[in-house]
Amino acid sequence: MTDFNDAMSVATSGMRAQASRLRHLSENIANTDTPGYRRKTVSFEELVQNGQRSGAVSTGPMRLDQSELKRIYDPASPLADESGHYDGSNVNLLIEIADAREAQRSYEANLKMFDQVRQMSSALMDLLRR
Numbered sequence: 001m002t003d004f005n006d007a008m009s010v011a012t013s014g015m016r017a018q019a020s021r022l023r024h025l026s027e028n029i030a031n032t033d034t035p036g037y038r039r040k041t042v043s044f045e046e047l048v049q050n051g052q053r054s055g056a057v058s059t060g061p062m063r064l065d066q067s068e069l070k071r072i073y074d075p076a077s078p079l080a081d082e083s084g085h086y087d088g089s090n091v092n093l094l095i096e097i098a099d100a101r102e103a104q105r106s107y108e109a110n111l112k113m114f115d116q117v118r119q120m121s122s123a124l125m126d127l128l129r130r
Contacts (some may be wrong), residue, residue, distance in 0.1 A: 004124075006054070007117045013056035013111035017044055020059045021103045029100070035072075035079050037089035039065035039096075064103045066089055 021085040024040040043060040046053060067090045075084030 004117055004121045008114055010055045011086060011110045011114035011117065013047065013058060015107055015114070017057045017059050017101045018107035018110065020099060024062060025096055025100045028096050028107070029093065032089060032091045032093050032096075034089055036069065036087050037091065038069070039067075039089070040090045041065055 021042050024042050028039050041063050043063070044057045045060045047058055048054065049056075049058040069090050070088040071085045072088045073085050076079055077086055079086035
């Protein structure tokens with residue numbers, strides 16, 4: 001049964017990691033037009049247990065994208081400097097939507113794996129009861 005538990009643990013960690021990624025992506029999308037907002041990125045790290053690679057993942061530290069902020073010309077804005085520009089965000093909506101779709105599909109794949117392991121475990125228990 002430990003193999004089933006290990007497989008469920010790997011699938012669960014993948015779902016948690018993708019959920020965290022989706023949370024950051026939704027924050028980025030919500031702040032696309034927020035002046036001075038920097039895009040949040042998250043990385044994944046493989047978990048090591050007892051010196052062995054477990055296959056499970058966790059999210060690494062959240063990082064702010066250090067790419068240049070978009071300069072916006074709007075002399076009427078209270079944020080504008082003497083040249084009439086202010087810093088917008090560095091969020092590219094197209095990239096965020098593509099990343100969200102990828103995270104959603106990865107989450108669904110981990111969910112499918114979890115469900116398959118659960119069904120196999122249930123079928124094994126049914127066989128053992130006979």
